[in-house]
Amino acid sequence: MTIALLTPLDCDVPARGGLRPWRARALENCDECPIRSFSICSALDRDGFGALQAIGQEVTFRSRALLFMEGEPAEAVFNVTAGLVRLFRLFADGRRQVVGFALPGDFLGLPPDDRHMFSADAAGLTTACRFGRQTFSELVAEHPDLLRRVHDSAVRALDLAHDQMMLLGHRRAEAKIAAFLVGLRERWARICGSSVLVPLPMGRQDIGDFLGLSIATVSRTLTRFARERVILIVPSGVRILDLARLRQVADG
Amino acid sequence: MTIALLTPLDCDVPARGGLRPWRARALENCDECPIRSFSICSALDRDGFGALQAIGQEVTFRSRALLFMEGEPAEAVFNVTAGLVRLFRLFADGRRQVVGFALPGDFLGLPPDDRHMFSADAAGLTTACRFGRQTFSELVAEHPDLLRRVHDSAVRALDLAHDQMMLLGHRRAEAKIAAFLVGLRERWARICGSSVLVPLPMGRQDIGDFLGLSIATVSRTLTRFARERVILIVPSGVRILDLARLRQVADG
DNA sequence: CGTGTTCTTGAAGCCGTTCAATGAAAGTGG
DNA sequence: CCACTTTCATTGAACGGCTTCAAGAACACG
Numbered sequence: 001m002t003i004a005l006l007t008p009l010d011c012d013v014p015a016r017g018g019l020r021p022w023r024a025r026a027l028e029n030c031d032e033c034p035i036r037s038f039s040i041c042s043a044l045d046r047d048g049f050g051a052l053q054a055i056g057q058e059v060t061f062r063s064r065a066l067l068f069m070e071g072e073p074a075e076a077v078f079n080v081t082a083g084l085v086r087l088f089r090l091f092a093d094g095r096r097q098v099v100g101f102a103l104p105g106d107f108l109g110l111p112p113d114d115r116h117m118f119s120a121d122a123a124g125l126t127t128a129c130r131f132g133r134q135t136f137s138e139l140v141a142e143h144p145d146l147l148r149r150v151h152d153s154a155v156r157a158l159d160l161a162h163d164q165m166m167l168l169g170h171r172r173a174e175a176k177i178a179a180f181l182v183g184l185r186e187r188w189a190r191i192c193g194s195s196v197l198v199p200l201p202m203g204r205q206d207i208g209d210f211l212g213l214s215i216a217t218v219s220r221t222l223t224r225f226a227r228e229r230v231i232l233i234v235p236s237g238v239r240i241l242d243l244a245r246l247r248q249v250a251d252g
Numbered sequence: 253m254t255i256a257l258l259t260p261l262d263c264d265v266p267a268r269g270g271l272r273p274w275r276a277r278a279l280e281n282c283d284e285c286p287i288r289s290f291s292i293c294s295a296l297d298r299d300g301f302g303a304l305q306a307i308g309q310e311v312t313f314r315s316r317a318l319l320f321m322e323g324e325p326a327e328a329v330f331n332v333t334a335g336l337v338r339l340f341r342l343f344a345d346g347r348r349q350v351v352g353f354a355l356p357g358d359f360l361g362l363p364p365d366d367r368h369m370f371s372a373d374a375a376g377l378t379t380a381c382r383f384g385r386q387t388f389s390e391l392v393a394e395h396p397d398l399l400r401r402v403h404d405s406a407v408r409a410l411d412l413a414h415d416q417m418m419l420l421g422h423r424r425a426e427a428k429i430a431a432f433l434v435g436l437r438e439r440w441a442r443i444c445g446s447s448v449l450v451p452l453p454m455g456r457q458d459i460g461d462f463l464g465l466s467i468a469t470v471s472r473t474l475t476r477f478a479r480e481r482v483i484l485i486v487p488s489g490v491r492i493l494d495l496a497r498l499r500q501v502a503d504g
Numbered sequence: 505c506g507t508g509t510t511c512t513t514g515a516a517g518c519c520g521t522t523c524a525a526t527g528a529a530a531g532t533g534g
Numbered sequence: 535c536c537a538c539t540t541t542c543a544t545t546g547a548a549c550g551g552c553t554t555c556a557a558g559a560a561c562a563c564g
Contacts, residue, residue, distance in 0.1 A: 089418060092503055097418040110407070117411050144396050151403040154410060155362070159369050161413035166341060166349040168420035169464025173552070204511065212421025214553055219512055235561090251344055425520070456543065466521055471544055487529090505564100512559070519552085527544070534537085 057130045061122035067108065070119045076130050077109030083126025084201045088209065089118050098210035100160060101202065103187050107153040109133070124201035168212045171252075176211040177221045179250035181231070181238060199237040309382045313374035319360065322371045328382050329361030335378025336453045340461065341370050350462035352412060353436075353454065356443050359405040361385070376453035420464045423504065428463040429473045431502035433483070433490060451489040 058081070061067065067078055070089060085102035099118055102108055108128075111117050131139075140147045163183070167176050185198045200207070208218045222238070225231045230246055232239040240246060310333070313319065319330055322341060330337075337354035351370055354360055360380075363369050383391075392399045415435070419428050437450045452459070460470045474490070477483045482498055484491040492498060 089414060091418070091422065095422060097414075097421055099414045099417055110403075111411075117407070118414060141396070144393075144399070147396070147399055147403065151362075151399065151406060154403060154406045155369070158406060158410045158413060161410060161417065162341060162349075162351045162370060165351055165413065165416055165420060166343070168417060169349055169461075170343065170347060209421070215511080216513080216554080217552060220552095223512070455541095467543080468522080468545080469520060472520095475544070507564085508562090510559100510561075512557105514557085515555090517552105517554080519550105521551090522549075523547090525544105525546085528542080530539100530541075532537100532539075534535100 059128055059130045061126045061128070063122055063124050065122050065126075067120040067122070067128065068116045070116055072116050074109055074111055074114050074116050075133050077107070077133060077136050078120075078128040078130055080104050080106050080108065080126065080128045084123045084199075085120050085126055085128070086123045086202060086206060087118050087120050096209045098206055100157070100164070101184075101210070104191050107150060110136075110150055110154075123203075123206065164210075173211075173213055173217050173221050174224075174249055175252045176213060177207075177218065177225070178246050178252075180207065180211060181240065182243070182246055182250050185240060185243075196240040196243065197234075197237060198240060201236060311380055311382045313378045313380070315374055315376050317374050317378075319372040319374070319380065320368045322368055324368050326361055326363050326366050326368050327385050329359070329385060329388050330372075330380040330382055332356050332358050332360065332378065332380045336375045336451075337372050337378055337380070338375045338454060338458060339370050339372050348461045350458055352409070352416075353462070355439050359402060362388075362402055362406075375455075375458065416462075425463075425465055425469050425473050426476070426501055427504050428465060429459075429470065429477070430498050432459065432463060433492065434495070434498055434502050437492060437495075448492040448495065449486075449489060450492060453488060 059078075061083070067085060068074070068076075080102045082104055085106075085108065086098055087100040087102060087108075088096045088098045090096055101123070102120070108120060109116070110133075114133075140150075167179055171179065181198055184200075185195075188198060189195065204215050204218045204222075207213075208215045211218070213221075222231070222233060225246075226233050230240075230242045230249075232241055313335070319337060320326070320328075332354050334356055337358075337360065338350055339352040339354060339360075340348045340350045342348055353375070354372070360372060361368070362385075366385075392402070419431055423431065433450055436452075437447075440450060441447065456467050456470045456474075459465075460467045463470070465473075474483070474485060477498075478485050482492075482494045482501075484493055
């Protein structure tokens, strides 16, 4: 079995509706996407890799398939290798707060008290590398560097969460959307190389639940950006026409 | 030298203006506050403690004194032992987003890239245990459990950040304030034992910057809660009169 | 082709902000 | 100890951005 973490990243984020004519354009920069450099695996030496191969398992998730649920015992950790994962919490009244999106290379799991602290499901076809928690812990015991890497991953997530808190607390709708697009573009760029095409496998509702906006406002704001020629709305994504302007609005 | 981490926690959070007649009441449950149980030090065996004693240093901060600044090289890590620390980021236009408050027992520092990811300053008289980064790293190398503890601390911070995102994104002002008070009460309770008196060493502006509200709304909402006999506003804090009701408002 | 879901767009209403004035408390220097 | 200054908290009035409600359009899927 090939370990997903070692294979080149498949950046082909599928459109919600399946293949489309313009899809080839969206993926122009994604031919070569070595994931190893930013995955936790690079902390492992050759022996570590061998151990990882023995316990890692490539799994595929269809759209909306749950990786795990909040409160559930954490029996495994994941390293996303392709697609996009929604991380969210549910309110008592059924509404959601999307706390983040996990892109290829991102690490999920390993809560301190063995219970997942949020739910995660796939937004579109997604693959991940799954590690049994017990065996992963044993591997960590043998490779202290790995824990440091996982910790760094958590701190980076905390940093992103802080960015998000700045957005949620003190920005108006247009700045939220603009910052969201710019930020997502940069995250994709780190994976697939820089591109003005930003895939949005998640729906408008997801974006709204992430930014603390109603779906109406998300749609309206995107439409206005498109009218002002800042972006171009394409199926399952946007093409950024005026990045400088978008940054300006985001910092606004 | 006495190591602050080993001494009983002084829960005497000073009022911004110094001593006051009602202060004794506010601290009724704080006579005995052993901090060791929830500090990172409990991960260390006796030898580890010895090492910690050699490198730890008790430091005191006056109100508004900076522990460190965002972007600054991280030369030390801190374990708060008394008082309260504001964690914040600055916008380009000078406004702040308070990303959290560190209470006694909380761990600060150890970013992945050796640069602080937010600023931290004292809200009122605060003491902390300071560790040089280099020596702390060496200690971590000798005590793998310690890193796991630090990691857990980061994950807990991430969890709090997610809670905060839920508040910021999908709650109205009264729910934000109510949840803030309930949450802070529980954090104090873990330190000082349960009490209906919630010290608020930070100012209204800090609370507003934390919850994404204007200072006017913070003040108005607190006043309304007081009018409705849910809380009682006392200098540098509030006394919770109807906790059940407060929880109800917090949950929406 | 029909059905269900997602996205767009309009209109009305409300919550929170902004601006501004007043009041209260703390810090300072005489 | 008192007057002055500064900072912080409270409260009012008006404005505005976002939500809610609702209807229609576009799209996916059987």
